[in-house]
Amino acid sequence: MGLRKFSLVNFLKKNFNFITGILSEIGLTLLIIAVAMFICLLLVFIKSAP
Amino acid sequence: MIPAVTREDLKIIGYNLGKICYVTGAVLFLPIIVAVIYSEFDTIPYFLIGSAIAFILGCLISHFLYTKKEMELKHAVCMAALAWLLAPILASVPILLSNATASGLDACFESVSGFTGTGLTLTLDIDHLSHSINFLRHFLQFFGDGIGIIVVSLSILGKTEMSSVLAFKGETKDMGMRPSIVRTSRMIIKIAVTFLIIGTILFTVAGIKAGLDPGTAVFDGLNHSMTGYATGGFSTHSQNLLYYHSVWVEVAAIVVMVIGAINFNLHYVVLGGRRREILKNIEVRVLLFMLLTFGLLVSANLLFTNFYTSGEALFRKCVFHVISAQTTTGFQTVSPSHFMLLWPVFSMVLLSAAMVIGGSANSTSGGIKMLRVGVLLKSFWGDVKRALLPKTAVVRGSFHNIEDTPLTDTVIKGAAMITISYLILFSVGTAITAAHGYGLEDSMFETSSALGNVGLSCGITSPSMPAMLKVTYMFLMWAGKLEIMAVFVLFGFVILCLRKGIKK
Numbered sequence: 001m002g003l004r005k006f007s008l009v010n011f012l013k014k015n016f017n018f019i020t021g022i023l024s025e026i027g028l029t030l031l032i033i034a035v036a037m038f039i040c041l042l043l044v045f046i047k048s049a050p
Numbered sequence: 051m052i053p054a055v056t057r058e059d060l061k062i063i064g065y066n067l068g069k070i071c072y073v074t075g076a077v078l079f080l081p082i083i084v085a086v087i088y089s090e091f092d093t094i095p096y097f098l099i100g101s102a103i104a105f106i107l108g109c110l111i112s113h114f115l116y117t118k119k120e121m122e123l124k125h126a127v128c129m130a131a132l133a134w135l136l137a138p139i140l141a142s143v144p145i146l147l148s149n150a151t152a153s154g155l156d157a158c159f160e161s162v163s164g165f166t167g168t169g170l171t172l173t174l175d176i177d178h179l180s181h182s183i184n185f186l187r188h189f190l191q192f193f194g195d196g197i198g199i200i201v202v203s204l205s206i207l208g209k210t211e212m213s214s215v216l217a218f219k220g221e222t223k224d225m226g227m228r229p230s231i232v233r234t235s236r237m238i239i240k241i242a243v244t245f246l247i248i249g250t251i252l253f254t255v256a257g258i259k260a261g262l263d264p265g266t267a268v269f270d271g272l273n274h275s276m277t278g279y280a281t282g283g284f285s286t287h288s289q290n291l292l293y294y295h296s297v298w299v300e301v302a303a304i305v306v307m308v309i310g311a312i313n314f315n316l317h318y319v320v321l322g323g324r325r326r327e328i329l330k331n332i333e334v335r336v337l338l339f340m341l342l343t344f345g346l347l348v349s350a351n352l353l354f355t356n357f358y359t360s361g362e363a364l365f366r367k368c369v370f371h372v373i374s375a376q377t378t379t380g381f382q383t384v385s386p387s388h389f390m391l392l393w394p395v396f397s398m399v400l401l402s403a404a405m406v407i408g409g410s411a412n413s414t415s416g417g418i419k420m421l422r423v424g425v426l427l428k429s430f431w432g433d434v435k436r437a438l439l440p441k442t443a444v445v446r447g448s449f450h451n452i453e454d455t456p457l458t459d460t461v462i463k464g465a466a467m468i469t470i471s472y473l474i475l476f477s478v479g480t481a482i483t484a485a486h487g488y489g490l491e492d493s494m495f496e497t498s499s500a501l502g503n504v505g506l507s508c509g510i511t512s513p514s515m516p517a518m519l520k521v522t523y524m525f526l527m528w529a530g531k532l533e534i535m536a537v538f539v540l541f542g543f544v545i546l547c548l549r550k551g552i553k554k
Contacts, residue, residue: 021321022244024328029308032338032373033301036345040364043346043353 054550055543062125063132064115070133071108074140075101077193078186081144085182093148093182100143107140124539131532131540138162141190148183150174152513155520160187162524166531167195167414169283169380169505170523172513176288181269184286188273191282195414195503195531196310197242241317242279245309249275252302260296274381278306281415283380283505290382300366303381304373311337311377311409313421315452332449333410336420336427340376344404345369348397355394368397371506375404378415380505389508390492398491398508405498405506406476416503416530418472422465424449429462471534475526476501482522483510500526 012019078101085093121129138161146157156172163170164187173179173187250271257267270286277284287293291303316334319327328334349368352358358367367384374381389398408417432447439445447457455461479497484490488510496510500523511523529537 017323018244018321021317021323021325022248024320024325025309025312025317026248026305028328028334029305032308032341033304035342036369036373037361037365039342039346040349040369041361043349043364044359044361047353 052546054553055547056553058117058119059125060552061115061117062119062121063129064111065117066121066125066129067132067136068108068111068115070137071104071111071140074137075104075108077189078104078141078144080189081182081186084185085180088181090180090182093144093180096144096147097182097186099147100140103143104140124543127536127539128543131536134165134528134531137194138165138190141165141186144186145173145183148180150179150183155517156513159520159524161190162527163505164188164190164282164284165194166503166527167191167280167282167378167416168500168503168527168530169277170500170507170511170527171284171505172511172520174513176286185273187284188276188282188286191280191284192242192246192276194280195282196246196276196280197238237318238314241314241321245279245306246272246275249278249302249306249309252305253278253299256296256298256302257294259298260294262294274303275306278303278379278381279310279414281307281310281377281379281409281413281503283374283382285381289385292383292385297362297366300370300383303379304370307373307377307379307381308337310379311413311415313410313412313451315412316410319452327452330450332424332428332451333420336424337376337410340404340407340420340423341369341373344376344400345372348372348400351394351397351400357392357394371401372404375401375504375506376407376409378405378408378417378502378504380499380507382506386507386509389495389506390489390510395491398495401506402491402494402498405495405502405504406472408502408504416501418469419533421451422469425457425461425465426469428457429465432457468533468535471538472501472530475529475534479522479526483519486516486519496523497526501530503527503530 078097082094082097085091085097139158141164142154142157142161145151145160146154150173151157151160152172152174159170159172162168163172169191171187176184250268253271253274254264254267257270258264262270273284273286274291276282283290285291285293291299313331313333316327316331345368348371349358349364352368353364358364370381370383373379406417407423408419409415411419411421428447428449432445436443436445448454449457476494476497479501480490480493483493483497488496492508492510495506495508498504499506500511510519
């Protein structure tokens, strides 16, 4: 009927760069969150140290 | 000598403004779908009237100012400056008719704040606002700032590629990398829609975890994703993100805000396969440095003054606001009065500095931009090196923004000029606010929020604030969005008309 069969593997292959690019950007934000969280905990630790 | 303004110049600017009217009319039509979904039929006439006014004005302008001539850079810059005034005025009609604001001036303020991606609000009762009007506020930010109304208008309705390319420059989104303007527009829309979907999913899941019913979570998620990506900061609740009291909503907001503050060109190359570019880029490095420095200083200040005592509180209140300020989004998790009455002056000044610096160039964020700050820091470091090295040594500077670029005097001069213009406007805005009886740090905070298109508020922005301040902040939002230079070009154009007259 003119409709092509959807293949997840083909879709992922075709959009590999786009998907990994998005994951890289989300990874950057998660890195910022992790480092920021670490700094906050470190500050609390420094303050509470005798 | 600068040539006098001709009638043809005015026609070219006017004719292209007509296209902006058409697209604004189409934008005002979209909330009708939301009104039908939520059975808010009483609001439909407001959108129809607003849309009709925009279309009729567009038709009249296009008819009476029709011209076949091409735009030049001066036309594009003036057109962009006027478009960022005309579109908000047209979009304020439904807001005014729905009585969402107390006056016409407030409706204009809301609309300017929306289109410029600022997020300062004068809406009276956001929590009980109709879904359709609320959607319009958020969509204005996504379409106006997130995608760029001028670029889309001229890409769709422009006669030639040239007019669109110039519009990019006029709107301060210089995207010289793509082979064609249609591909560039498509890419901008593709990136925006992709992150809109991701943001909506993140906010919806976080909203459900925070206890919202799925319907409300999707509606709030969509709206916050639109304003988060556009680094706008409007919210569906008067308390902004504080309403949820949820760390998951705040994490979702941080992801969307940071992505929104990234340069479109960088999105383009990273999504095209050059993933390592993300850590090599000068703007990302400056962003990381600024976020960690400001985050550390604000957290330390509030921890050692015993304002917040746990690591979680520091992250959710201090780091969150540093990210919100630096990305120029304006999502807030403390009430405005907290900033004004309780936060130490040191933290307020640091947040103001973060708002003035802002996000990446060619992104949805405002402020001086990190690229310029990076260029000035590199130039400063070059001068220090020059002073320390022997006279015969040659110091060649460069910076990496997608590709290695030499640090020339022209680049440094351009960055310095915009920075100085920002600081002058910041000083004037602070002085005007302080003259109305507000404290210096509060005045700095609110002015930097308006000028940097941020939207964080310490409570000065409210329906009861003096009309003079409302107009001042509208001007600052407009000038900040246009990165000031376009405003000066428009003023120069007007002065030229007045001094030399309009020639045939």
